[in-house]
Amino acid sequence: GENVEQHPSTLSVQEGDSAVIKCTYSDSASNYFPWYKQELGKRPQLIIDIRSNVGEKKDQRIAVTLNKTAKHFSLHITETQPEDSAVYFCAASPSGGSYIPTFGRGTSLIVHP
Amino acid sequence: DSGVTQTPKHLITATGQRVTLRCSPRSGDLSVYWYQQSLDQGLQFLIQYYNGEERAKGNILERFSAQQFPDLHSELNLSSLELGDSALYFCASSPQGQTRVNTEAFFGQGTRLTVV
Numbered sequence: 001g002e003n004v005e006q007h008p009s010t011l012s013v014q015e016g017d018s019a020v021i022k023c024t025y026s027d028s029a030s031n032y033f034p035w036y037k038q039e040l041g042k043r044p045q046l047i048i049d050i051r052s053n054v055g056e057k058k059d060q061r062i063a064v065t066l067n068k069t070a071k072h073f074s075l076h077i078t079e080t081q082p083e084d085s086a087v088y089f090c091a092a093s094p095s096g097g098s099y100i101p102t103f104g105r106g107t108s109l110i111v112h113p
Numbered sequence: 114d115s116g117v118t119q120t121p122k123h124l125i126t127a128t129g130q131r132v133t134l135r136c137s138p139r140s141g142d143l144s145v146y147w148y149q150q151s152l153d154q155g156l157q158f159l160i161q162y163y164n165g166e167e168r169a170k171g172n173i174l175e176r177f178s179a180q181q182f183p184d185l186h187s188e189l190n191l192s193s194l195e196l197g198d199s200a201l202y203f204c205a206s207s208p209q210g211q212t213r214v215n216t217e218a219f220f221g222q223g224t225r226l227t228v229v
Contacts, residue, residue, distance in 0.1 A: 031215065045115070047221070
């Protein structure tokens with residue numbers, strides 16, 4: 001089955017700095033890569049996603065890049081703010097079958113004011 | 114609000130007991146996933162149901178079982194509970210499989226289970 005590795009497990013930055021979280025996946029059949037943000041005690045919520053036919057996608061301060069050949073994708077957050085502090089999960093989902101998203105172990109992002 | 118409802122929000126029970134967690138998916142979603150999130154752990158996939166039938170199994174213990182009913186709500190049954198089963202249990206739903214395009218999974222607020 002799919003295996004998703006996510007790094008780093010913890011990321012501490014100063015407000016205004018950029019943050020980058022990296023993930024790798026193993027199943028070449030995966031074609032959908034969502035990123036979820038989970039604030040303390042709350043449910044994971046989608047913040048951005050990318051499909052395998054696209055190399056990069058941007059939404060305001062958040063961008064995601066995908067390298068299908070190397071099987072890795074990354075989340076970039078620019079001009080970080082304290083409210084960006086949360087746990088971020090990457091996931092990979094195959095193109096058929098049960099479409100089950102496999103999640104990475106999460107990155108705890110701490111943005112210091 | 115994701116449209117996915119989970120009850121109860123909190124549950125405290127003793128070791129050896131049995132509990133049932135309930136999930137109502139978003140209107141129209143046929144796929145329901147259950148995930149377990151332990152302290153400092155990611156989201157571990159347990160099981161998926163699609164339109165009433167089991168579609169896939171992950172790292173689900175034999176003491177755990179689930180089902181999806183004709184009205185599409187799902188229940189996760191946890192029995193012979195151990196201290197290590199204490200975790201946040203999430204249900205998610207999506208229209209996966211109803212179209213040929215992958216889409217996001219919508220999560221409920223979770224049920225926090227504490228086994229004492």
